[in-house]
Amino acid sequence: MTKLESGEAGLESFAKIIGDATRIRMLQLLMEGRALTAKELAYGARVEPATATQHLRRLQEGGLVSMKAQGRHKYFKLASAQVAELMELLMVLAPARNGRSVEPRIEEPLRRGRMCYDHLAGELGIGITEALVKQGVLRQETDAFVLTRRGGAWFAALGIDVEAARALRRKFATSCLDWSERRDHLGGALGAALAERLVDLGWIARKRNSRAVTVTEAGWRKLAEHFPNAFDA
Template sequence: MVAQHVARDADIASVASLIADPTRAAVLTALLDGRALAAGELARLAGVTPATASAHLSRLLDGGLVTVASQGRHRYYRLTGPEVAEVLEVLARISPRPAVRSLRQSRQARLLEEARTCYDHLAGRAGVRLLAALVDAGYLVGQDAYELTGSGETALSELGVDVAAARASRRRFAPACLDWTERRPHLAGALGAAITQALLERDWYRHGASRRVLEPTELGRKGLAAMFSGKELTCSTPVTQARE
């Protein structure tokens, strides 16, 4: 049988091979909250030596999946952009869940399912509920990609969201992102990131002790309930109680 040439629009195999290595996958996952990490911290999180982590980071840099910035003697790595995060989230949706073997792992999984960052926007149960509340309130219209209504722009501006800057961003404005734990969409894009930033700046959410975890404050629970007519958008235990 004569082999046939297969036309390709992009060399996806080279990118897939970079992600396929367990150490590189662990490094990329550690960077999924959008913040930069030093090489030594990435080595610890991936469970490898600094030299091994350095070799893998070099390959990820060459492949365009991460960027690096130097501060003094340290080099800090982050994902190249939201597109890389989107690919990793899609892979997470079709990948098997790791077995939970300890109480600590069980608690970590529960916290990630409740509220976490998906690169730079709110995900998990809290993110799904927030998007549903925005749609139900008439603040967003659409399905796979959303647009703000007049009342929505007013409400989000009062929350502290810079809507104009989000519109001017080169990113998609307000796409839906299928949540890999909830199997329902949360809000992504420039608007999703701007809302999450406003929630953090208002101290309605705080970064948790574990990477990617976001935890609501008592102030945030009350603020969101007031904004959405008493709807419960967060878990019942705020961060101020969870850390006692």
């Protein structure tokens, strides 16, 4: 054990990890909340995969991102909500230096409800997910949700073919870190099936050419029945 102040030295090398343009760009890409592959991050941050590997290793060592290998892909995402908090603070403080710059405010409708790929995010997605957990339909694990026995029945009752979703060659019920809310919500095949079904039922509707999702007139009552206490606040 070298004589190394764990506090100070830790902060210094941690700061170095953040203090690189490419790595910051990668973290920015991950702010959307979705898990990205190494290659996506490489090209997104405008470097070759070989270079990206090094950066991603350092980001992992710094506890800023977490990785999950799946087949020949490696999916990276922000390690915690605190990291997202840190990034947000950096983004707020940064432009102050660069002359005035209008704070890029999130459009309110998007904050309320939106599609994240093909499943629901925003307050709507989170409200629904948390209601399902509270009802015992889902159980939250480290980075995925598990459908309980009664949960299967619940989805079936809503008219969703759970087995079909399970058969798809994709993650079944992942937990996706929400960008605006910083909370986990249901993604994957099950999340997509649920979103699709709610649209089919006419409870929610997608705005044309937008990721925004709104609850329909009839939807409010129906959602309140099926997801109790989900939309109080």
